[in-house]
Amino acid sequence: MGSDEAYNFVFKVVLIGESGVGKSNLLSRFTKNEFSHDSRTTIGVEFSTRTVQLNSFTIKAQIWDTAGLERYRAITSAYYRGAVGALLVYDITKHLTYESVERWLKELFDHADPHIVVMLVGNKTDLESERSVPSQEAKDFADKKGLMFLETSALESTNVEAAFNSVLAEIHRKVSSKEVMRGPISAVSLNSSRSESTEENRPCCRNI
């Protein structure tokens, strides 16, 4: 009923990259304007939505997040199914997280639609003095692979809007020009496999 219920497209976008690079904080910054200094590793799959206005279109972004660590990851094929965009995140202060980008790309292209819009995202630019991945190197790599590229800081809110919005705009451009897969994605086949409020995590206990 509310105006935020009306939209023209739903785009599923997935977050991928090594553990600790800041995927969950990029998501919470974009969808809730929140940042957590001591966020725990994601377990299973979570997703959040945010509706954005792009020219005369209302686009609902459904953004999926899972753990970078293999043992906590969701079933891979289900995670990528129906995704029309991806943010492949590394930490600019941890070179190893950048070195693993090729492996993430392979996994992505093994499971996702070949036309998926992908942005390489170097996160944590607020830690410039600890930088170990030069911007130009990552930019050149992204160009070579045909990926979009931006550096962000979820902590300082730098480029977070720009990163998600440019991916959504590019998806919209492709969908409109019929280069890609169909528009609205209606079915969601996975639920969050665990939430903070499960019985075992509740702070309280049984009455005795």
Ligand SMILES: Nc1nc2c(ncn2[C@@H]2O[C@H](COP(=O)(O)OP(=O)(O)OP(=O)(O)O)[C@@H](O)[C@H]2O)c(=O)[nH]1
């Ligand atoms: N300085 C700084 N720290 C950040 C930034 N983004 C995330 N962090 C911190 O990095 C740590 C990991 O962030 P998460 O968002 O949980 O990382 P993740 O990629 O979701 O990790 P997994 O769920 O384990 O895959 C947390 O301590 C965050 O506070 C950032 O932009 N700058």
Ligand SMILES: [Mg+2]
């Ligand atoms: Mg996470």
